[in-house]
Amino acid sequence: MADRLRFAPDLTTQLEGPNPVQVSQKEAHDWYNSADWKRVRARVLARDKKLCQVCLTRGRTTLANMVHHKLKRIEYPHLAYTESNLVSLCWGCHAKLDHASR
Numbered sequence: 122m123a124d125r126l127r128f129a130p131d132l133t134t135q136l137e138g139p140n141p142v143q144v145s146q147k148e149a150h151d152w153y154n155s156a157d158w159k160r161v162r163a164r165v166l167a168r169d170k171k172l173c174q175v176c177l178t179r180g181r182t183t184l185a186n187m188v189h190h191k192l193k194r195i196e197y198p199h200l201a202y203t204e205s206n207l208v209s210l211c212w213g214c215h216a217k218l219d220h221a222s223r
């Protein structure tokens with residue numbers, strides 16, 4: 122259960138939003154728990170050897186905690202399962218990306 126929440130990165134950042142955000146939160150929660158996503162996610166983690174790809178470019182070896190959509194899933198739903206649009210990241214790098222895109 123704790124794992125499920127951890128792999129739904131957008132949930133924690135949107136908890137205080139109004140109703141429309143909560144609806145998308147539920148959608149995201151369901152989506153990130155789908156069998157299809159878990160399958161693709163596992164493939165991407167294996168491809169990236171479970172290492173954060175951003176840390177790697179900086180010479181650091183950090184275990185990846187999550188798989189990130191380079192182009193947002195909501196805006197580019199047809200790329201949601203495209204492995205070239207997915208990258209393994211650690212929480213630290215993901216948080217920076219997320220904030221940068223807001």
Ligand SMILES: [Zn+2]
Pocket residue numbers: 173174175176177183210211212213214215
């Ligand atoms: Zn990292």
